[in-house]
Amino acid sequence: MGSLEKSVHSTGHHGPATGITRWLYTTNHKDIGTLYLFFSLTMFFIGGCMALTIRAELFQPGLQLVRPEFFNQMTTSHGLIMVFGAVMPAFVGLANWLIPMMIGAPDMALPRMNNWSFWILPFAFTMMLSTLLMEGGGPNFGWTFYAPLSTTYAPPSVTFFIFAVHMMGISSIMGAINVIATILNMRTPGMKLMDMPLFVWTWLITAFLLIAVMPVLAGVVTMMLMDIHFGTSFFDAAGGGDPVLFQHVFWFFGHPEVYIMILPAFGVVSEIIPTFARKRLFGYTSMVYATASIAILSFIVWAHHMFAVGMPLAGELFFMFTTMLIAVPTGVKVFNWVATMYRGSMTFETPMLFALAFVVLFTIGGFSGLMLAIAPADFQYHDTYFVVAHFHYVLVPGSIFALMAATYFWLPKWTGHMYNESMAKLHFWLSFIGVNITFFPMHFLGLAGMPRRIPDYALQFADFNMVATFGAFLFGFSQLVFVYNIISCIRSGKQATDRVWEGSHGLEWTLPSPPPYHSFTEPPVFTHPYKENDRGV
């Protein structure tokens, strides 16, 4: 009998340790999931404050609030914090909470590593944020940290930035290894790979993407470190290097990275829509294959971020067509979601509202992505607000809305209390309106030629910028409603049933709400949630 089983048995009948050590030493997947989710919520607000600083400065043309140097640090830090601090850890938190409960496992496969991969993060981000207070300021070269801006012309604090990226990379890789080991080795007897819930499937594929590309990110920042401190010339033309090489290596990481941020969101939406449409998911198999093809294609499209660097025609065409190819599996997914809802008995609880907004607004972001994929047109759109509008449409009403949908969907399971539905609906509508007011005008700004990453702009852009700033503050402050609702749901609320939702399916809903500290110590009997009958309930 192994030590894991023994420890589960000896502590199975009492709850967690008390005090701060519960959180510091915990190896429990639910505790670590909670830590990840609170961490990313904190980062979401820090990154959000930076976004509001940016939007406040852009409220009117001219320089009002901040100096251009600080503005650059804000755009850079906002991007880095939101990508690496908010979206990615939030999905790892969901994975921690949900994957063991969905596949009938007692915990993650490598619990000690799990603890370590979380506790690295606060140190990494404290270090990254501390650079803002250092002499010369924090990173100011854009979240893509193109060389030579991030090497030759970087502020001295760039070394701390590099170390922080290394640490968060290590954290992500450990998290990904844990997810893969859990999914491949710990499924309850009888659950085949093609029986897994889609959230588990999308996370399995995401974890492989993380293992493939996070080391490349570590490699590229290591090259920067060597260029800055050890006299190498990877990206320095004077020594025979090439700055364009940086962009290639960065985007070889960067494009799969954008799918790392959206694939788990696809999984979340694929869990929520069937629940509230009270039908099984349409085209489960095609969903799995579509996710896998998106992941594979993500490795051969990276240079569509670099159409303007001076590529030969053959390269422009290759990356243009492979990029457009990604629209096919993505289209399959959107079709399946819509087909799942077709003739379903739909109700519109808050998770469903967020999931529906996800489908509509993510598709808008996908279409503007297709426009950007057209190489000749991209020469016009490149580095304008059109790009900003595009990636915010796929990230905010995409990833972030999926995260909010997931929070409302599983919060009653996690806490044992129902959240306040009318407050949640208020949060949804404020967010939905706020997001669109913020980001839709940016399409027009970009098409009219307003460049991104600037603190000041020409007068003809003033009106749309003012509208966008109003929307940003509406969206930003409505998140306080979200936090209030979460906290009051944790503290009190109507007792949630085990199933929580009428149409819920999957193993996590067979556990009590809230689930016991150690769940599924005995593997549960598995019955297929999708195949058992047509309505999936």
Next chain:
Amino acid sequence: MNQLQQRNRSLLIKLLAGTVLMFGFGFLLVPLYDVFCDVTGLNGKLQNTGALTQEYKIDSKRQIRVQFLAVNNEAMPWRLRPEQAEISVHPGQMAQTAFLAFNPTERNMVAQAIPSVAPSEAAPYLHKVNCFCFEQQPLAAGEKRAMPLVFMVDDQLPNYISTITLSYTLFDITPESSPVSGIAVAPARSVL
């Protein structure tokens, strides 16, 4: 349960090996990029340098405009400009020109010029017999020099190319230098 730990451990080792492999792959992209550029000639880097190894026929029916550009890398105080902004040559005809360099600072400096050809398809057809960019160029404080360039446009140059731009970026590679200190004459870019 032991069996599960065994399987977790072996998967952990495989995935860690994958991580290390991908870290290595990141660095492998550097030589791969150079090889790719060499094979395809895509980034405008010159390949044909040094003495010619074969005879070329002068094609007096075609005229190729060769334009010269000189830019300073930021923080490089030298002045560099081509003697002629543009010359017209026949394919296969050897031509000579020079770039004028001036070190306006109060200290001895060393520079390296990095060439680039546009359009990049023309790069394989530009033979540089002799070029100041082959070597590091030292200039004493206040020294001026004409730096030679001998080149020939290949007679195989595709017909649709009629203009070639050869651009040099000048980098300060003076050992242990702090480039801003001791500038006697402020570099005026308009002069270049």
